[in-house]
Amino acid sequence: MSVRPVLVVGAAGRVGGAVVASLRSREVPVRALVRDPAALRARRVGVEVARLDLRDPSTFAGAVAGGGALFVVRPPAIARVGPTVNAFVDAAVAAGVDHAVLASVAGADGNRLVPHHRIETHLRATGVAHTLLRPGFFAQNLLGPYREDIRRDDRLYVPAGRGQVAFVDVRDIGEVAAQVLVEPSGHVGAAYELTGPQAVTFDEVAALLSDALGRPIRYEPASALGYARHLRRDGLPLAQTLVQTVLHVGLRRGDAAAVDPTLGRLLGHQPRTVADVIADHTHLWRPER
Numbered sequence: 001m002s003v004r005p006v007l008v009v010g011a012a013g014r015v016g017g018a019v020v021a022s023l024r025s026r027e028v029p030v031r032a033l034v035r036d037p038a039a040l041r042a043r044r045v046g047v048e049v050a051r052l053d054l055r056d057p058s059t060f061a062g063a064v065a066g067g068g069a070l071f072v073v074r075p076p077a078i079a080r081v082g083p084t085v086n087a088f089v090d091a092a093v094a095a096g097v098d099h100a101v102l103a104s105v106a107g108a109d110g111n112r113l114v115p116h117h118r119i120e121t122h123l124r125a126t127g128v129a130h131t132l133l134r135p136g137f138f139a140q141n142l143l144g145p146y147r148e149d150i151r152r153d154d155r156l157y158v159p160a161g162r163g164q165v166a167f168v169d170v171r172d173i174g175e176v177a178a179q180v181l182v183e184p185s186g187h188v189g190a191a192y193e194l195t196g197p198q199a200v201t202f203d204e205v206a207a208l209l210s211d212a213l214g215r216p217i218r219y220e221p222a223s224a225l226g227y228a229r230h231l232r233r234d235g236l237p238l239a240q241t242l243v244q245t246v247l248h249v250g251l252r253r254g255d256a257a258a259v260d261p262t263l264g265r266l267l268g269h270q271p272r273t274v275a276d277v278i279a280d281h282t283h284l285w286r287p288e289r
């Protein structure tokens with residue numbers, strides 16, 4: 001009998017991609033669910049690939065058929081989770097998925113404003129065995145949203161004041177997700193807050209970048225308005241701009257400063273630090289020639 005594949009939503013993205021990589025390294029059968037299967041196949045990820053567009057329910061049945069477990073993440077562009085993520089979860093449960101792992105966000109249980117709260121609530125209501133991962137701020141934001149500011153302008157420009165951030169490495173989240181998907185026992189019904197092992201300010205991140213890149217990178221604290229304008233100039237839709245600005249301003253109050261030991265406990269070793277993430281990706285911030 002063939003083993004049913006783990007279904008991975010957002011498999012071309014940061015968290016989903018890390019989950020696929022960790023499952024692959026354990027030789028677990030995976031079905032990567034993406035909007036553009038040809039693009040992912042071209043990257044030779046070495047797993048089964050199927051089409052899923054969370055905004056198109058006609059893609060749900062083919063994506064979930066025969067799936068064993070489910071990893072689900074909310075794509076940042078999706079705010080209305082009812083007809084999209086939650087409807088897809090229903091389809092997966094109806095198709096017989098026996099365990100779902102949700103990549104949520106830190107504090108989602110107490111914050112009704114974030115879409116993740118509604119997904120968590122819905123997942124619980126389905127009755128399927130599930131595990132909630134609630135990560136804090138991603139260190140990989142340095143490689144995505146902050147990358148061009150660093151590469152082009154030698155600066156970090158966020159409205160975080162002097163707040164500390166316990167940056168978490170997405171690769172560690174992928175590892176924990178894979179662990180829980182492969183061996184759910186002891187994790188069913190659990191909710192894990194996942195942070196990195198230390199909290200640092202953006203000044204400290206800028207110093208780490210400067211050391212690693214061999215050129216000065218400065219932290220320029222942005223105003224909330226200045227940051228929102230900056231994101232809009234870079235083409236981010238208004239709704240996402242507002243969410244990102246609110247989240248970053250919250251860093252001033254220390255919203256993401258608390259270090260939680262859970263990630264290290266689950267991994268069985270020290271989680272990666274922001275310095276590790278920088279050291280592993282210095283090529284991404286080389287200035288254009």
Ligand SMILES: NC(=O)c1ccc[n+]([C@@H]2O[C@H](COP(=O)([O-])OP(=O)(O)OC[C@H]3O[C@@H](n4cnc5c(N)ncnc54)[C@H](OP(=O)(O)O)[C@@H]3O)[C@@H](O)[C@H]2O)c1
Binds near residue numbers: 010013014016053106
């Ligand atoms: N950034 C942080 O610091 C942070 C911290 C904690 C939690 N989070 C949460 O983590 C999640 C973001 O994860 P991420 O960084 O992995 O995001 P990501 O890299 O942007 O990946 C999201 C993936 O979702 C896919 N996608 C977009 N629209 C889709 C649709 N309609 N149907 C199916 N797939 C779709 C995208 O595929 P395409 O390749 O086709 O675009 C992409 O691969 C969000 O829920 C965010 O709130 C973020």
